[in-house]
Amino acid sequence: MTSQEAPGPRDIAVVAFAQTDHRRSTEDSSEVEMLMPVLHEVLARTGLKTSDIGFTCSGSSDYLAGRAFSFTLALDGVGAWPPISESHVETDGAWALYEAWTKLLTGEADTALVYSYGKCSPGSVRDVLTRQLDPYYLAPLWPDAVALAALQAQALIDAGHTDEPALAAVGARSRADARTNPHAQLRGPAPQGDYVVRPLRAGDCPPVGDGAAAVVLAAGDRARRLCARPAWIRGIDHRIEAHGLGVRDLTDSPSARLAAENAGAFERPVDTAELHAPFSSQEVVLRRALRLDDSVCVNPSGGALAANPIMAAGLIRIGEAAARIHRGASDRALAHATSGPCLQQNLVAVLEGDPR
Amino acid sequence: MPEALKAPLVVEFPFTRSLGPVQSAFLTGLRERVVLGVRTTDGRTLVPPVEYDPVTADEIRDLVEIAPTGTVTTWAWNHAPRRGQPLSTPFAWVLVRLDGADTALLHALDAPGPDAVRTGMRVRIRWAAEPTGAITDIACFEPYDGEPEQPRGHSGEFADPLTGIVAHARLDYTYSPGRAQSAYIHALSERRIVGERCPSCRKVYVPPRGACPTCGVATAEQVQVGPRGTVTTFCIVNIKASHTANLDIDVPYVYAHIALDGADLALHARIGGIPYDQVRMGLRVEPVWTEGARFPDHYRPTGEPDADYETYKELL
Numbered sequence: 001m002t003s004q005e006a007p008g009p010r011d012i013a014v015v016a017f018a019q020t021d022h023r024r025s026t027e028d029s030s031e032v033e034m035l036m037p038v039l040h041e042v043l044a045r046t047g048l049k050t051s052d053i054g055f056t057c058s059g060s061s062d063y064l065a066g067r068a069f070s071f072t073l074a075l076d077g078v079g080a081w082p083p084i085s086e087s088h089v090e091t092d093g094a095w096a097l098y099e100a101w102t103k104l105l106t107g108e109a110d111t112a113l114v115y116s117y118g119k120c121s122p123g124s125v126r127d128v129l130t131r132q133l134d135p136y137y138l139a140p141l142w143p144d145a146v147a148l149a150a151l152q153a154q155a156l157i158d159a160g161h162t163d164e165p166a167l168a169a170v171g172a173r174s175r176a177d178a179r180t181n182p183h184a185q186l187r188g189p190a191p192q193g194d195y196v197v198r199p200l201r202a203g204d205c206p207p208v209g210d211g212a213a214a215v216v217l218a219a220g221d222r223a224r225r226l227c228a229r230p231a232w233i234r235g236i237d238h239r240i241e242a243h244g245l246g247v248r249d250l251t252d253s254p255s256a257r258l259a260a261e262n263a264g265a266f267e268r269p270v271d272t273a274e275l276h277a278p279f280s281s282q283e284v285v286l287r288r289a290l291r292l293d294d295s296v297c298v299n300p301s302g303g304a305l306a307a308n309p310i311m312a313a314g315l316i317r318i319g320e321a322a323a324r325i326h327r328g329a330s331d332r333a334l335a336h337a338t339s340g341p342c343l344q345q346n347l348v349a350v351l352e353g354d355p356r
Numbered sequence: 357m358p359e360a361l362k363a364p365l366v367v368e369f370p371f372t373r374s375l376g377p378v379q380s381a382f383l384t385g386l387r388e389r390v391v392l393g394v395r396t397t398d399g400r401t402l403v404p405p406v407e408y409d410p411v412t413a414d415e416i417r418d419l420v421e422i423a424p425t426g427t428v429t430t431w432a433w434n435h436a437p438r439r440g441q442p443l444s445t446p447f448a449w450v451l452v453r454l455d456g457a458d459t460a461l462l463h464a465l466d467a468p469g470p471d472a473v474r475t476g477m478r479v480r481i482r483w484a485a486e487p488t489g490a491i492t493d494i495a496c497f498e499p500y501d502g503e504p505e506q507p508r509g510h511s512g513e514f515a516d517p518l519t520g521i522v523a524h525a526r527l528d529y530t531y532s533p534g535r536a537q538s539a540y541i542h543a544l545s546e547r548r549i550v551g552e553r554c555p556s557c558r559k560v561y562v563p564p565r566g567a568c569p570t571c572g573v574a575t576a577e578q579v580q581v582g583p584r585g586t587v588t589t590f591c592i593v594n595i596k597a598s599h600t601a602n603l604d605i606d607v608p609y610v611y612a613h614i615a616l617d618g619a620d621l622a623l624h625a626r627i628g629g630i631p632y633d634q635v636r637m638g639l640r641v642e643p644v645w646t647e648g649a650r651f652p653d654h655y656r657p658t659g660e661p662d663a664d665y666e667t668y669k670e671l672l
Contacts, residue, residue, distance in 0.1 A: 027360055027362055027530075027532040028360040028532070028534070028535060029360075029534045029535060029566075030532075030533060030534025030535070030536070030537065030565065030566055031534075032534075032565060032566055032567045033534045033535055033536065033566045033567070033574070036566075036567055036572070036573075036574060039572065040573075050572050063527070065529065065531075066365050066367045066527060066529035066531065067531070073565060075569070076565055076566075076567040076568070076569040076572070077567045077572055078572050079568070079569065079570060079571050079572020079573070080569060080572070081569045081570045082570075121530075122365075122529040122530050122531055122532065123527055123528070123529045123530075124527075124528065126438070127438065127439070127440075127527060128527055130440075131525055131527070135371065135373055135523045136373070136375070136379055136383070136491065136521065136523075137404045137461075137462070137491050138462060138491075139523060139525070140440075140490055140491050140492050140523065141440075141441065141442055141462065141463065141464070141491060141492070142438060142439070142440035142441045143441075143449060143462060144438060147432055147434055147449045148449075150432030150433075150449070151430050151431065151432045151449055151451060151462075152430075153432070154430045154431055154432055154475065155429070155430040155475075158430065158475045195433070195435065197432045197433065197434050197435075197449070198432060198433035198435070198470055199432070200432075242410035242411075243406070243410060244402070244404065244406065244410065244459060245451065245460075245462055246403075246404075246429075246451050246453075246459045246460030246461055246462060247402070247410050247459045250430065
């Protein structure tokens with residue numbers, strides 16, 4: 001599988017993407033039963049078999065379903081025996097893609113399978129996510145994911161960056177766009193509803209659901225053979241904010257801006273942006289930090305406000321952006337993924353198609 | 357297809373965590389109703405304090421007492437408190453910049469309703485009745501319209517500082533094992549052991565997990581295996597089980613891998629009905645079901661001659 005090309009930067013592309021239909025519950029399937037059809041679909045798009053893949057990397061969290069070592073069971077769906085070259089990250093699959101991208105850059109592999117899955121339905125995801133917080137000062141208070149997002153939303157309102165009607169419009173636009181996305185969980189108008197944690201209402205929050213996604217990466221000519229119009233990764237970077245919520249300016253995202261700068265996002269305008277903003281208020285932060293004006297088509301898939309399988313929703317942003325390039329609906333797209341409370345950690349990738 | 361099973365699952369994990377010198381001083385201080393911040397090399401005061409400067413990464417140890425009064429920097433109204441949260445009645449989540457601090461602390465504010473809360477409002481710590489040395493020694497904040505309280509210049513030195521905390525956590529799930537394992541468990545309750553065959557390599561997996569780990573494809577064809585099988589390998593357990601369901605099992609006992617007849621993967625179970633030191637590779641065994649149980653209690657010798665090594669060597 002080792003490349004014979006000369007050392008140096010290699011062109012690496014997303015050549016295929018597949019995802020499940022994201023649903024409120026998948027209690028009739030185990031994680032591997034939910035994931036396996038997506039793995040088969042993404043491989044079928046390229047004609048590759050597991051044995052053709054140089055490196056496999058996945059992202060998931062055992063805390064979501066309360067199932068220890070679930071990622072090793074999920075590997076059964078890949079066909080990982082005899083042992084394949086693989087790795088796992090305990091975060092969103094976008095970071096698994098980052099690891100796979102670096103592996104391809106080294107030349108040690110020419111193709112990579114990246115997948116992630118989240119089964120949120122067995123537990124209470126608002127409570128589960130409190131366990132990722134600082135164990136000394138935050139976790140004992142059980143501040144749930146909606147509460148922390150609401151603190152950020154109020155800070156944005158106080159700063160004059162948004163108001164409740166503008167936030168509601170973000171959710172409404174996302175679900176309207178999701179009408180053309182057969183995989184989305186919320187498609188079409190949904191009531192803005194009551195406050196969940198004020199100022200965030202039901203319509204400002206993502207649906208809780210289960211789902212999985214997978215992409216195939218390939219380098220150079222291999223990518224051109226596997227895909228009619230590869231989505232070349234022109235740059236990718238991820239950055240993190242200071243640990244303490246009270247240390248940060250919650251109205252801004254310096255880490256997202258820096259990741260975008262390092263990924264080359266500001267060198268030329270993008271036509272599309274897939275933002276991983278599970279809460280409407282977070283899209284407000286990201287649009288400013290990433291300098292996206294009204295000329296950019298933001299979250300044509302409906303984004304995380306239409307389907308938010310945790311651990312997969314960030315990888316899906318990269319997959320959706322790549323798929324638009326594959327089908328000629330975009331020439332240069334930005335994809336963003338986040339992890340942690342209030343946009344704690346941010347990854348930005350810039351994807352381009354060959355000139356038409 | 358039988359109905360997929362589900363059952364409640366509770367995961368509890370009490371982590372014992374050690375404290376750095378700054379965290380120890382802060383939490384010990386809360387126990388003594390003293391709020392401490394830490395000063396960075398460029399003169400900012402961080403509350404809650406940390407061991408390292410988030411900007412410069414300098415090690416910071418310069419503790420300074422801070423007032424228990426402060427200002428709300430942002431808030432969110434929580435009308436439906438959840439388990440473990442600071443108050444059981446509706447409250448506001450708040451970030452509070454205490455007087456003398458440059459950063460904000462997350463906690464709850466006890467207020468009559470959202471109309472009584474705004475960014476910029478003044479608040480004061482309400483201390484817990486029985487402090488333990490934890491962030492919850494601050495019971496919550498409460499509205500405050502007096503002058504800033506003056507810190508008393510505490511040194512940050514304590515006679516018996518905390519060295520660690522025990523962080524309890526509990527998460528509740530409704531576990532569902534999925535299609536393949538549900539079918540396996542349903543069959544077991546009828547005293548049948550049913551595996552699944554890979555359509556590609558033809559191997560039969562028991563218990564089935566829904567996918568062939570070699571071929572990466574779904575297994576679906578159900579195959580009844582056993583009930584008899586062969587011990588492929590085993591170990592002798594000398595540690596008494598701690599789980600209440602297993603207290604009647606005397607040590608030493610044998611735990612074994614058993615290749616059921618017709619299966620291509622060994623499962624594991626306890627061996628009984630034979631002295632522990634007479635169990636051997638190749639021993640032929642069968643399941644023992646107890647009244648009302650949904651799975652075999654253990655496996656016992658069948659009395660057949662031992663299996664030839666060649667018949668199970670691929671299943672080791």
